[in-house]
Amino acid sequence: MEARFELNRERLLKTFFELVTIDSESGSEGGVTEYLQKWFTDHGYQTVRDEAGKTCGSTGDNLLVHIAGTMPGEAICFNAHQDTVKPGRGIRPRLEGDCVVSGGDTILASDDKAGIAMLLELLERLRELQIPHRELYYLFTIGEEVGMLGAKAFDPALMPCKSFFAIDGTGRPGGICVSGPAAVAMRADFHGRPAHAGIEPEKGASAILMLAEALRNAPFGRIDEETTSNVGLIGGGAANNIVAESAWFTAEARSRNEEKLQKQVDAVRAACQQAAEKLGGTVDFQVDHTYPAYYQKEDWFIFRCCEQAYRKEGITPRLVKAGGGGDANVLTSKGYQCGGISAGIYNCHSCNEYLDLNDFEQAYRVVMRMMTDPMED
Numbered sequence: 001m002e003a004r005f006e007l008n009r010e011r012l013l014k015t016f017f018e019l020v021t022i023d024s025e026s027g028s029e030g031g032v033t034e035y036l037q038k039w040f041t042d043h044g045y046q047t048v049r050d051e052a053g054k055t056c057g058s059t060g061d062n063l064l065v066h067i068a069g070t071m072p073g074e075a076i077c078f079n080a081h082q083d084t085v086k087p088g089r090g091i092r093p094r095l096e097g098d099c100v101v102s103g104g105d106t107i108l109a110s111d112d113k114a115g116i117a118m119l120l121e122l123l124e125r126l127r128e129l130q131i132p133h134r135e136l137y138y139l140f141t142i143g144e145e146v147g148m149l150g151a152k153a154f155d156p157a158l159m160p161c162k163s164f165f166a167i168d169g170t171g172r173p174g175g176i177c178v179s180g181p182a183a184v185a186m187r188a189d190f191h192g193r194p195a196h197a198g199i200e201p202e203k204g205a206s207a208i209l210m211l212a213e214a215l216r217n218a219p220f221g222r223i224d225e226e227t228t229s230n231v232g233l234i235g236g237g238a239a240n241n242i243v244a245e246s247a248w249f250t251a252e253a254r255s256r257n258e259e260k261l262q263k264q265v266d267a268v269r270a271a272c273q274q275a276a277e278k279l280g281g282t283v284d285f286q287v288d289h290t291y292p293a294y295y296q297k298e299d300w301f302i303f304r305c306c307e308q309a310y311r312k313e314g315i316t317p318r319l320v321k322a323g324g325g326g327d328a329n330v331l332t333s334k335g336y337q338c339g340g341i342s343a344g345i346y347n348c349h350s351c352n353e354y355l356d357l358n359d360f361e362q363a364y365r366v367v368m369r370m371m372t373d374p375m376e377d
Contacts, residue, residue: 004131004372005365007121010359013095016117018354020091020102020109022324026083026146029053029060032116033082036140039120040065043127052153056143058083062150064158067123069135073374074301075161075335077137078367079327080115080168085302085349099219100355107298110345110355117142118343120365122371133371141327144168147290150328163302163332165370166218169342172356172361174315176306177340179321180294180329181226181254182261184287188214188272190236192281194245203241205280208236211247213279220251221263227255228323256293256321279371292328294338301375302339308376309369311361341366343363 022031033049039049040063048064051063060082069075081198085107111292119138126133137159167191190211195204220229229251235246238324251268255261269285276283304347310317327339344359 019113029082033060056149064204066137067136071132071135073289075135108353166340175320182293183290207245207247228357229253242334
């Protein structure tokens, strides 16, 4: 095996363990931002730290690093996000064979600190072996898990290269995501009339019953092959002996087809309005467009570069249509051509999460090829 592909597993694990033991649930990424800023400064690189945290309500910020190229070739920006989902405080990682797991009462945070650790280890190998590489940028974003807030706040004027590649995804490497859904968040607030539930319930109009009627009639779950929708939270009422004056629910819808997405939103809105009218109340219905759809084209440089690296690794690329979103959705809308790779993360967003180091190392080799192999005709 070529020296550039011989990952230093001991150093990689040290870095990864350091990162996952820094608490960085969304909104609390400051410790990771500081860690990365110091790491790059200590290694002689200048960093650009924006003020996205002020916009996103976070203790951290987006961090951008430029790494001058030492060979010809189109530049690529590699990305990983700093934040984690909950429960992500007090993580206790441990090695079990060729896998890293948590203590079982938290996530592992390999999503996406495995991506961060990979990018740092790749740069270590490029430096110590003096491997020629294309011009690189590293972008570490905040707030990815709560609506790609850091990517939304990122100023594209800071980064001139047009190709963006995220080290963020579950499963083994080999997939090329050619499309991902747009998403919207919905909230319905039902307004009824309060009344004493034991003395004169007929004078009331229950907002909770309106909510129940709306959810009974609105379509949720797998709508079609491109569209999903889910109710996330519900609440309302004041006491068991009061006809509920207010109730609410939040929901989302995702689709790779914008018309189908709008159709789903319209169906949920109509179900809410009909339920409120039927039971003598009103409803306020709000829609927030969380992120746009994502598409990758086969003639893009980032697609061709990833495909070439897969084939050189003996991997037959799989074209994937995703059901989730990420920074690529937002940055595509800002003019970047985006791709990404899975890095051996399994059971993501759960306390059973683990990182398969063999799959991780294969992804490492793919990304190393993207950084260092010239493009073939």
